[in-house]
Amino acid sequence: MSRTKSSRAWLKEHFDDHWVRRAQAEGWRSRAAFKLLEIDDKDKLLRPGSIVVDLGAAPGGWSQVAARRSSGNGEVIALDILPMPAIPGVIFLEGDFREQQVLEQLQLELNGRQVDVVLSDMAPNISGMKAVDQPRAMYLAELALDFACQHLKPGGSWLCKVFQGAGFDDLLHQARANFAKVLTRKPQASRPRSKEVYLLGRNKLTSPR
Numbered sequence: 001m002s003r004t005k006s007s008r009a010w011l012k013e014h015f016d017d018h019w020v021r022r023a024q025a026e027g028w029r030s031r032a033a034f035k036l037l038e039i040d041d042k043d044k045l046l047r048p049g050s051i052v053v054d055l056g057a058a059p060g061g062w063s064q065v066a067a068r069r070s071s072g073n074g075e076v077i078a079l080d081i082l083p084m085p086a087i088p089g090v091i092f093l094e095g096d097f098r099e100q101q102v103l104e105q106l107q108l109e110l111n112g113r114q115v116d117v118v119l120s121d122m123a124p125n126i127s128g129m130k131a132v133d134q135p136r137a138m139y140l141a142e143l144a145l146d147f148a149c150q151h152l153k154p155g156g157s158w159l160c161k162v163f164q165g166a167g168f169d170d171l172l173h174q175a176r177a178n179f180a181k182v183l184t185r186k187p188q189a190s191r192p193r194s195k196e197v198y199l200l201g202r203n204k205l206t207s208p209r
């Protein structure tokens, strides 16, 4: 391994260890929890009584944060292709969000209610081939945006993991048509070298512009 490569690997490991240790110490299921905590501290998405949908929820860090911060009459509906151990205050659906039948299950759970916040931290398994991984990731983000546009209350928020690269500008354009404001967030717990960023749509418009 070259010197640069090995020091990069050391930095990555050190960075990961720091957040993993903090997550264990503070009782969060994943270090991802810190990303949502930081964004929510700044942007105040989650309020007591919020109805929240958490897409790509396992192992459950974001759901824990959402359940805690929307407690009261709030409700968190979480979905993942992988199983997730129960979290108090969270309804969990297991399934692939790309499948129509799974979407219908989620809609059934909502029973016509509109949502305050749609979260998506979905990420496909990485093959290492950019030409395969980027479109897969973008497709999940597009589905999450589509769902948000259909199910958010006017004024609601959408927070979504996106990877900068092909398709990013189109997604941003689509988001800007549906929200009064679209912001980019890169929380500290997101690896600095990763192309991962979070798009935050604020104030969902009643109809696209």
Ligand SMILES: C[S@@+](CC[C@H](N)C(=O)[O-])C[C@H]1O[C@@H](n2cnc3c(N)ncnc32)[C@H](O)[C@@H]1O
Pocket (backbone or CB within 6 Å): 029, 030, 032, 033, 055, 056, 057, 058, 059, 060, 061, 062, 063, 079, 080, 081, 082, 095, 096, 097, 098, 121, 122, 123, 124, 125, 140
């Ligand atoms: C980065 S993890 C989410 C971490 C989570 N936010 C937390 O705080 O613990 C990404 C998740 O997206 C899920 N995922 C990927 N593709 C999916 C799909 N098609 N449908 C549902 N979930 C999916 C993965 O199974 C994985 O659990």
